[in-house]
Amino acid sequence: MGSAKKFLWLIFALMSSCLEEPSLGESPNVPSGFKAKIYHPGYYTQPSFAHDHFQAMINHSINRLHHFNNALTEEPIGLVLSGDMDYIIELDIGKPPVTYHLNIDTGSHVTWLQHKDCITCIDKTKNAASYDDKSSSTAKEISCYDEECDENNSIECDDYSDRCTYTINYVDGSNSSGIMYLDQFTFLSIDESYVVLENVRFGGAFYCSEGKFHHDIQGVFGLSRNRRSFISQYEFKQFSYCLPDYKNMAEQSPYSNMLFGTEAQLAGNSTAMLPHQEYYVISLNGISVRGIRLELDPSIFKLSNGRGATVIDTGTPVTVIPNKAYNKVVETLVPMIKLPRVFYRNSDKLCFNGGLKDMDKHVPDMTLHFEGLDLHIIPRSLFYVSTDKVNICLAMQPMGYNRKYNIFGAILQQNINIAFDLKENKIFMSPMTCASLI
Structure with a gap:
């Protein structure tokens, strides 16, 4: 539509506004807070984590990373699902x-x-x-x-x-x-x-x-x-979610709640949410495995200006970290996990022959050190397991070169209450059993 035509129509609309019904964007009686049911689709359709699916999830995560790296200079576009x-x-x-x-x-x-x-x-x-x-x-x-x-x-x-x-x-x-x-x-x-x-x-x-x-x-x-998102439409200053563990659906409810407004659970310690028009960005400073801090320069997780560069993203399955950090994690985990290692051609995935019970027995825990917040990751969230219980693979990948952002992906987010305080620009994270969030 031509700008002149649109301008004239807007002038007419303003002149006659006293005679019109409320604008389409009005929404009376908006609640201060509410709950919404969330779940993993594997409850209805069991996910299939064969090798090609492992690789598809990794490719998807790298595609998301590519988008986030372009977000500083380009108008945002949608992301692959x-x-x-x-x-x-x-x-x-x-x-x-x-x-x-x-x-x-x-x-x-x-x-x-x-x-x-x-x-x-x-x-x-x-x-x-x-x-x-x-x-x-x-x-x-x-x-x-x-x-x-x-x-x-x-x-x-x-x-x-x-x-x-x-x-x-x-x-x-x-x-x-x-x-x-x-x-x-x-x-x-x-x-x-x-x-x-x-x-x-x-x-x-x-x-x-x-x-x-x-x-x-x-x-x-x-x-x-973004100002067009659901959160911005209703100006909810807080929301939280807890992603249920897709691997435990036979043991507990696959459902959890996403909480908006005054219902949001701001539990645990918090880390600063850095300014960004589109995404939820925080600072990752280091990683520990089984309580031992890995020797990593904190600057490798930052942007060139020294600011934090980790995006919290429910749409990325695999957590993506700098190459040096990933290599150090693999170097640390391999001697600790007493399971036969599985190698895939043309792939740098870290995989072992084993199932869910093997994860509980052999896989160590991990801690992600964010600015002001140490987040404990249990073994079941650190690796993902094939439905036939044949192989388990680390839910982390190296980002490659010339990348700026890290991504904190959905698999590692399982059974962690993550709360966003948009007024105070803080993000709270606290491990919990998501199925109990009623």
Whole structure:
């Protein structure tokens, strides 16, 4: 849409504002806090961690790292989704409500789900949930003239259709694009409580890359620091989550709660959250294995200006650290783990022949030393295990050269309560059993 046309329409809208209904972006009666159910998709579809899947998770993590490294100089784009290592938030959308499962992504800003009239979809089966704005009495299409449709590289007015559209290009070549809507979101909790939020902004996908997204999800729940994310829409100054352990689903509930606003659990010690428009960045200073601090220069974890450079990212499965740190971790772990080592061609993964019980017996614990916070990582979160219990592999990878950011990935985050205080710019982390978070 031409800028002159849009400007004239806005002048008219301002002159007549006293006669109009409240703006589309208004959302009365927003709660001070609430809970939302999250879980791992392996509860329904057991993840398959064969060698090719190990490598796919690593490739995905490196792709995410590539994006974070470009984020200082480039307009943010979407990130590749991980598939079997996604974590899911369950919610109802519209009235009457329809249940959807969206990937929890602290590295993405636009929330979207596939539309009923999608041309290329995540899942085209009749059983796959898809959004139908015509069937929801609370649905509204965001106008080109609404302030929420200001032009940038993700959300803008389409001149041809005169509709507010979004386009996200993911770093693996996949994409999602469609129309921007407002509708009612109902968040469900594992204690069967619920809360309704009106006029939540999100995208309805008419196009998304087939075969690139996990078939158990219908879209993405964007939780980054970007002003377009869900957190920014409702100005919640605090939120927390605890990712349940996908390996223990037979032993305990696979569910946990994500907590928003006053419900957030700010437990344990905290570390400073560094300024960044998009992501949650903190300072990693060192690593210990079985209580012994590794001889590593803290500066290797920093940016060139000496600032911290570790991104907390639910969308990256494998934790990515500098080459020198990774090599020192491997050098330390190999003599400690009394299991046959498994080598894969053209791969620097650290893997052993063994299963879940072997992890508990042979794998040592680790401590990540953040600025002002020492975080204990249990053996079950340090390695991931194949479903056939044949091999276990370290859930860490070297970042390669010419990289700036480290990534604290989802596997190591399991069974850790992570809380974000956006007002005080702090992140709290405390080990706990996530299934108990009701």
